[in-house]
Amino acid sequence: MRVGILGTGGIAARHADAIAAVEGAELVASTSRRLETAEAFSARHGGTAYAQLDRMLGEAELDLVIVALPPGAHAGEVERIAAAGINVLVEKPIALELGRARAMVDATETVIAACGFMYRFGGAVERWAALDAAGETGRAGHFSGSFHCNALHAPWWRDRDMSGGQMVEQLIHIVDLQRSTMGMPNSVVARSANFGHAGTPGYSSEDMSAMIFGYDDGRIAVLHASNIAVPGRWVKGWQIVAERATGLFADWNTAEIVRTAGEVASERVAATTNPFVAQIADLRDAIANRRPPRVPLSDGLETLQMVLAARRAADERREVAL
Numbered sequence: 001m002r003v004g005i006l007g008t009g010g011i012a013a014r015h016a017d018a019i020a021a022v023e024g025a026e027l028v029a030s031t032s033r034r035l036e037t038a039e040a041f042s043a044r045h046g047g048t049a050y051a052q053l054d055r056m057l058g059e060a061e062l063d064l065v066i067v068a069l070p071p072g073a074h075a076g077e078v079e080r081i082a083a084a085g086i087n088v089l090v091e092k093p094i095a096l097e098l099g100r101a102r103a104m105v106d107a108t109e110t111v112i113a114a115c116g117f118m119y120r121f122g123g124a125v126e127r128w129a130a131l132d133a134a135g136e137t138g139r140a141g142h143f144s145g146s147f148h149c150n151a152l153h154a155p156w157w158r159d160r161d162m163s164g165g166q167m168v169e170q171l172i173h174i175v176d177l178q179r180s181t182m183g184m185p186n187s188v189v190a191r192s193a194n195f196g197h198a199g200t201p202g203y204s205s206e207d208m209s210a211m212i213f214g215y216d217d218g219r220i221a222v223l224h225a226s227n228i229a230v231p232g233r234w235v236k237g238w239q240i241v242a243e244r245a246t247g248l249f250a251d252w253n254t255a256e257i258v259r260t261a262g263e264v265a266s267e268r269v270a271a272t273t274n275p276f277v278a279q280i281a282d283l284r285d286a287i288a289n290r291r292p293p294r295v296p297l298s299d300g301l302e303t304l305q306m307v308l309a310a311r312r313a314a315d316e317r318r319e320v321a322l
Helices: 012-023 033-044 053-059 077-083 097-106 123-133 173-182 275-291 297-316
Strands: 002-006 026-031 048-050 064-067 089-091 113-115 140-148 187-191 208-214 221-227 234-241 245-249 254-259 266-271
Touching: 002 012, 002 053, 012 033, 012 053, 012 275, 026 033, 026 053, 033 048, 033 064, 033 254, 053 077, 064 077, 077 097, 089 234, 089 275, 097 297, 113 275, 113 297, 123 245, 123 266, 140 173, 140 266, 173 221, 173 234, 173 297, 187 297, 208 297, 234 254
Parallel strands: 002 026, 002 064, 026 048, 064 089, 089 113, 140 221
Antiparallel strands: 140 234, 187 208, 208 221, 234 245, 245 254, 254 266
């Protein structure tokens, strides 16, 4: 599987390392807004640097392109990749407005197209999903999750018009786990604020938020985030309370799953899966076998609907229907 990467930031480097760890995958090309940036990336990770996406698509004989652009920078690149007949993995969030996201999904119907929700490949996440599929957990009635950090991040991340804000760019990972576990909710209420960075030049993202998703059958999901927590730490976790089991997740690989129906029994999961590597391996196999990827690009659209609705609910201070 010959892979090219569009964008050469931190997440692109994570993908490059994952490609190097997957048998049968090779990074052969990269491109960025500036050729010297792509050349520096290629010097570290291998492959040929290109100054233009279209030239990379025409010359590199690619099987897959990973789109690792800031969400506000998308301007038809995914459509051009698909039009060239090349499969694509798009980092989340796939866009900052639903029309742009739908255009991506529609344009990629004839290729294999995936969304970069790599949390789903964690060992603990997969264990819960397997138990759920086997009918051992029962319906999930309550989901809670959080994402707390303390960093200025990249300039584009601080700019809400480029990143979408913390709810849209970071908390979306946890929201996606909620949606993949419980399905699409019916409505959301939310609050957000720029509490600690109002005086920081260029910082227009929120740095604290909370949202409550409601389901018409009574199920509830509560998620919250901040960017004023402990510097240097990324504290993420979630809990799933279902009819016959409760899952307490410290991260994608680490959880305690407690059977709560009948005799209470606890199972601890401590996997070592690298979800970026597992994601690339899944795409390698999907391309080889012409099957859908485990996390299709349409999932990126559906989860984006949720976080954009939550952001709107916070901005307008009202309940928003989905």
